[in-house]
Amino acid sequence: MRIFHYSLPLALAMALGSATAAAGELLVDHVDGYTLDGAGKLRRFEAMRVADGKVVATGSHAELVRKAGKAEVVDGGGHALLPGLIDAHGHVMGLGEMKVRADLVGTSSLDDALARVRAFAAKHPDDVWVIGRGWNQVVWKLGRFPTAAELDRAVADRPAWMHRVDGHAAWANAAALRIAGVTRDTPDPPGGRIERDAQGDPSGVFVDAAMALVERHVPAPTEAEAARMLDAALAEMARVGLTGVHDPGIDADTYALYRRYADEHKLTARIYAMIGDVGDDFDTIAANGPLTGYGDGFLDVRAVKLYADGALGSRGAALLAPYSDDRANTGLLFHAPAEMTAMIDKAVGKGYQVCIHAIGDRANREVLDAFASVYAKRPDARALRNRIEHAQVVAPADIPRFKALDLVASMQPTHATSDMNMAEDRVGRERLRGAYAWRTFLEQGTRIAGGSDFPVESANPFFGLYSAVTRQDHDGHPPHGWHAEQAMTRIEALRAFTLDAAWAGHASESLGTLEPGKRADFILVDRDYFTVAPSEIWKTRVLQTWVGGKRVYAAETPAAR
Template sequence: MTTQRLLALGLLLSCSFSALAEFELIHNVKGYTLTRQGELKTFSTLVFKDGKVVRTGDEGLLKTYSKAKKTNGEQKVLLPGLIDAHGHIIGLGQNLVQLDVRGTTSKQQVGERLAAYAKNKKGWIIGRGWNQELWPDGQFPTASDLDKYVNDRPVMLSRVDGHAIWVNSKAMELAGITQKTLAPDGGEILRLSNQSPSGIFIDKAENLIRLHVPTPSSEELGLALDAAGQHLLSLGITSTHDAGIDFATWQLYKQRDSSNQLPLRIFAMLSATDAKLETMLAAGVYKNQRDYLSIRSVKIYADGALGSRGAALVDEYADRKGHKGLMLESQAKLEALFALSFKHGFSANTHAIGDMANRTVLDAYENAFKQHGGKLLRNRIEHAQIVQPNDIPRFKQLSIIPSMQPVHATSDMHMAEQRLNSLQLQGAYAWQSFLNQGSKVAAGSDFPVELANIFHGLYAAITRMDHTQQPDKGWRPSEALSRKDALKAFSLDAAYAAHQEFKIGSLEQGKWADFILIDQDIFTVDAAKIYQTNVLETWIAGEQKFSIN
């Protein structure tokens, strides 16, 4: 063999070993992944390179990839990175630094937290998390309830579902709210017996106050993004769908993505209520090779929420005679927004909670598809909480993805029994009914409305019980999901709902190596303990982004 050939062979071998050394693997794990065919596959070794999955298998892969960088998983359980199909990233980040009144059991407890928080705070005091359903009388509070604790500065506290605000008298004064102030269409101002505004503003009436709240700076938005990102990574969430971003957040996300500074993968929906919606749409669909940011859908709002009695119902509320909730947009306006979205190649993801809202949105989709096309864009109904049984098949017929939040069922079950009649309850939180007809359910948490812990959602989906294992056998248990289907809803089907099933959602060859290590096996542990699962490590594209140590 000539010297030239020997040099060439040496160079080839050097390159081969160099390429081999770029492989990484994690072994000695109890690994689970779904396949695109919906099968649950187990493995003990995961091999990846350049951030993408090469293969999964047994310990024999250690010999095949003998030069690979190895990590011993020490028999920990490994799952694909979890995907939350409906959350609010900036809202979560702000919630982590603003006044948090989640879980308060009385108006007095809210007031005490407010007083303590206000000692070191100037200007507007913003908070979130109250839920009158947890209080002894179950009644909405008033401005005077806040005035007792803070009356010299404006206070605005959002209800836990984000569909009502509670303000003090100073906030109403600054906003020019008087007895003569009328609620806009799609909104409601609750009033005292003398017809003065009580301090509770529901859905579109919130804007009467919010227009006077200082807009967060770009720096504050960035801090909120970072805080939320670290929190989500600590919970094993490697990708999340941000359900409604404004123009400032749109700019922030694109800037961060261009400098590789997004903390996790984000599928962002443009808010249909933003004044610059058409500007954002005109910029076109946004995606790149790293798959950290995708913007190709619009979040549209059809009605309010059940807790504030803003969800639009066919029949009146069982606990408020003559009241049927609030439609935030007419069917004609919904159809116009769908057409606008489709024109630019964006899907339409529409918030609908009540059965009237769901029916109206389905009608609007059907008409829009006939006139403008767009049926294949993987349009979604966000929440789909209360759907009349004869409307459920229409999701499949119209190719609408039900984007649902399992923990809402166990949070709402007692309230729902009071608010709804027996017919409405038949199609409430009906995950299994959707799966049975072949619909893909994309699951989320709706953080910060609920805690951003997907293991709480998996537990709720599987058991339909609260954390005290009540009610016995679960609430309307025929709608519960299997463990496999629950994980699929928070991984592969959530990825499908973002047009990303060939990129993420499972640990299959060629997909991004997004995975987590957890402290117990959710497929074998007592179902009652699933919500107690802790995340030990979170990896995105083969890089560790979080470790509990």
């Protein structure tokens, strides 16, 4: 048996990883291994045998070494091994775009954001549009949205367009407003809002559907640019231990790119893609029905992403009663009930799972009503494992309906710890009883598919695991957790990012645990998720990421053991 260690230099380690994959059989030894079984019970092991990209057995060192034969041996150095983590709601191309556009995530003030935009524009003088993402006026403590005149202070010689961190609002400079032809006479489109100044003129921020007024003028990425974005996203996912992602809302061009990467064996994470809406792109992509297990299990396109409302931070989430901090506003409902029902019916009629963005309590109720209406006509549609994405603020009386309708709650734990600085301001304490209510969903038997909504939040799944368990920010605030009664246990959190995420993507028979016969997607990490202090979970660093028995990432300088 030839033994190699993850502490080798990266280039050599990756080369050995490729040779190992080609050999077809591995023994991953000397690990503190953890996996759930199909019933969700935690199992531990010291070694794992892999053949042809699938798990053969897990067990003790002594037992599996005897059976190793000519297998290549990966020495885990005593580190923890976990099943590969699956993000059930992450925008792959959005993550890649963040790597090549102006990054405003983490800016602490308006001036800080303007400085970043100014620096990016100076570094990219040939960009026709200056594009970026990540601003958050709540963190800036601005008390309002930023304006076009303020963005002009950073870049005025060409159009600039900056998406808010949640992707549900965007900020334009004066040049972008001129190109889009938006004036005081431009009406708000259905499902959108143009922010205006005291005189009624567009102030520079567009919410939800109104963003299309400007975005139709923004040049689409070239094929080469899109490929660079995908490469960057795949590299980042491998670095943080994501072996799979459910990508909500792809178009026909992205579909073609994913298929090409699958054909060329260039995908390093399994992508479960949802077609954006049920319009022309859906008709094109769905012409031959759902795509499953494509590229040796690296690509599935068997779901549709719909939107019911906007986001809480930009006050676009549709509420049953007005916002507590904006009494004239109840948010933005994107579709009339009959229209939403028809969209669901079209998708399930073609055999596609339906995943619907719903954040506000009114939007969640509309979606629940629509699913109930469709199921009355098509009872078999329940088997598609339909989902509500976010399920963020739900009227307590509506939460049991998720179980009654067999819906998956696709939720993102970091949203709670990111939103806790403004959520109560937006909806008040009473409505928070049904907000970010993970424990309530779990106790009624609803599956939670865990995700991040990257790049709205970090793609690092250990941030999500930490938020799920502690309901605290990375500084440990608040001391006992924000509405800690809704926290998950460590096993529940891991299950949300493994077994139940796989189940929500129709893949729990092959992914989500390290049981014999399942695909060998796993990670080695620098600390034990189950024994470290809760405050340490988010600091977990991935040492190696393996997908289908092939190593796709090795840290440059792994920690010594």
